[in-house]
Amino acid sequence: MFEKGGTKMSRKNKVRNFHQAKWDEPVIFELSNKGERGILFPEIEKEIEMDIGDGISNLPKNMVRKQPPNLPELSQMQVLKHYLRLSQQTLGADLNVDIGQGTCTMKYSPKINEKLATSSKFTELHPSQDETTVQGILEIIYKLDLFLREISGLDKFTFQPSGGSQAIFAIASIVHAHHEASGESEKRDEIITTMFSHPSDAAAPIVKGYKIINIYPNEDGLPAVEALEKAVSNRTAGLLITNPEDTGIFNPKIREFTRIVHEVGGVCGYDQANANGILGITRAKEAGFDLCFFNLHKTFSSPHGCGGPAAGALGVTEEFIKYLPTPLVEFDESKYFFNYDVPRSIGKVRAFYGVVPAILKAYSWIMSLGSKGLREVSEVAVLNNNYLLKKVLELRGASAPYAEGRHRIEQVRYSWDELYKETGVTTEDITCRMVDFGFHMWSSHHPFIVPQPFTLEPTESYSKAEIDEYIAGLKKVVEEAYENPEIVKTAPHRSVVHKIDVDSLDDPTRWAITWRAYLKKSKK
Amino acid sequence: MKKVGLIVNPIAGMGGKVGLKGTDGQAILAEAKRMGAEQVSPQRTVKALERLIPLKNAIELITYPQEMGEEVANQCGFNPKVIGSITQGMTSSDDTKQACKDLLKMKIDLLLFAGGDGTARDIYNSIGNEIVVLGIPTGVKMHSSVFAYNPLRAGDLAMIYLQGKVKELKEAEVMDVDEEAFRNGFVSAKLYGYLRVPFGRRYTQGLKAGSPPTEKYSQEAIAQKIIDDMENDCFYIIGPGTTTRTIMEKLNLDFTLLGVDLLYRKKLIEEDLNEKKLMEHIKGKKAKLVITPIGGQGFLFGRGNQQLSPNVIKEVGKDNIIVIATSHKINSLNGHPFLIDSGDTELDRLLGGYVIVITGYQESVVYRVIS
Incomplete structure (x- = not known):
């Protein structure tokens, strides 16, 4: 049952003897059996056909498929088994201690919020319904806007963007509209960001047509004021910056940054995807920002990304409300309504008015905590992170580059470079071996300027016992790296798939994200 | 079976600890020895070669006699094919160049060499762009970018290159400084050319989710x-x-x-x-x-x-x-x-x-x- 020499997990011995289910399950297309059906629909009754037609012949001809779609053909039971097996082959957020997915803010989303979001009272709403029939959800949207105004100090929020990157794109669009209004949009074609800000802060404005100037950190891990002064000019459209950055270091000169950018006529946008450690402590307004966004799916409970769905809450100061995407949800003292009368709006960044389940969950989460609770969330997240920092630094071969000896906010980008130099074991090897002890693997530590980077973010959700379990797993892997590096380099050993060839991820001729593409590429 | 050439410049790095900024030329080598300098290149090469042990039976290692490769190859358990001849304890830049020429004839897939900028220059002068090379850094002067960050990384990069996991190559600078001027406090570095080395982007930066441009x-x-x-x-x-x-x-x-x-x-x-x-x-x-x-x-x-x-x-x-x-x-x-x-x-x-x-x-x- 247990690995040779292994012992049952207990409070004393915290390393878990985990083994993942392995079903060797094919892709669902490979399970397809021609003619097999999940549901057999009865023939249409003559009487009904006479009254309303057969449902197809009255469709425009060009909308009727010539051939049925090439979908897998399976019975209900086969489908059920297939997906249950797959679910057993994942390491979901509710199963493991997920603090290894640094920057993702993998916190616990209370199940009561999920229950609300799956209630039929909510799921049976349609976004095209008349506003008089959806006053309840409009009230929730409006009140969440009020909460976020308080949390950020800004003056109005929209929830239309369906994620952080889309919110950044909306910010870039608003910056563009603002300069267009003063006839400067052509001249002002540069957005400034920093290397340790989120990569989308550079990528999304490029999509909008901006040039990007990226500031490298100094030895202290922070972008220098002098570097920003070098970057700004009369071509500066704006600044898009994360604070704290993904190193977990808070930029204490952020107010100076916004002042310098404002002085040259630029607009300042705040990427608050790392807000989990600063709720109720610092605000966008006091730091001098004109625009900001929060990820409801990270900071405000509603689970992150694929566990999601995501929602980017975009906030602006009074001056920029006129550019927000429509509709805005407003209140006239008697009813909530959609305001489409925003003549200088950037238009829509997405259909309808936001990812409503995420909005509902965030509203519920804030209501359950109150203002004191929100601040406590941040205090506990920071405390957990600094406890973890101390414990990780006690491990051989680990370091936390930049800001040596200083505390961090809610996450830390560590480095295993010393361990790598001494043993040849890489960060990737370590994360693969951690899977053998039941911890999720995570590989995104962009930009890769910290050698052998490793990002941890414990959030407020995990108890000391769980953080200790994670540390015990890490300690075990570090010991193995020095004593028996091969076991780490060849990991995972107890997962669904052992070592895979990751080289294909960089090769467009080999990767396929649809079955059709797979068939096409594998024929070559 | 892939053929791997190995050239060790045994005297590379000897000047470092005794402050001689290099060991180009017999007179300086003698001075380094007089000052108590010891060989460092072979030990550092071993660190790189050890990483290749898993491929021991899958590659043919071809090298020069004794301290120019044979000894470290044997120490790591390889059974190398040894070619050429040297005078033990008296190797020079000419031996490196001759080894290059001999290995070039053997149609090797990768040339691993241990040394510093002077060695890289000798390699460049002898083979130009004809073979893919990778430098194991063991010298004093390291201005060239043909070297891996350290011997371990050299071994690892060679390993994944030989396994076909790294296909992209980059042209890396071969540079060298005038040692005499260097000893007198002046740095006069010259760019001599470029050697083709495996481009270890994916390896050196770890697994990435996206596909960064080449x-x-x-x-x-x-x-x-x-x-x-x-x-x-x-x-x-x-x-x-x-x-x-x-x-x-x-x-x-x-x-x-x-x-x-x-x-x-x-x-x-x-x-x-x-x-x-x-x-x-x-x-x-x-x-x-x-x-x-x-x-x-x-x-x-x-x-x-x-x-x-x-x-x-x-x-x-x-x-x-x-x-x-x-x-x-x-x-x-x-x-x-x-x-x-x-x-x-x-x-x-x-x-x-x-x-x-x-x-x-x-x-x-x-x-x-x-x-």
């Missing part, structure tokens, strides 16, 4: 940006390097990879200019200077591009210096600032601070420069 694609994007922004009534001085070379290739112009070329209205005025000729052309005229950091240490001026003298730099003016580099090249500096050693302390101070580096068609970074 080095070549980045170079092309940068070159196109420079070309599109070119002004009509302005000279463009194109410094040495593979990133700057791409500009000339895109314009279908002749160029010198190691020298400095001059353009006007996208036409070549003259190739491979020295300081005097450059000054004759640009004196009193508007000129821009396009440079890329040279070597593994990030020098903007003073290594490999001495034609761009303090006089030329002053004539062009600080605001007309355009620095270009791929993101990978900048990231490989691990946060260390760009360096300047133009020979004019006052100018170096003036050029220090922060510089905007063009890294893509719409992308640039602000990076620190120190002298």
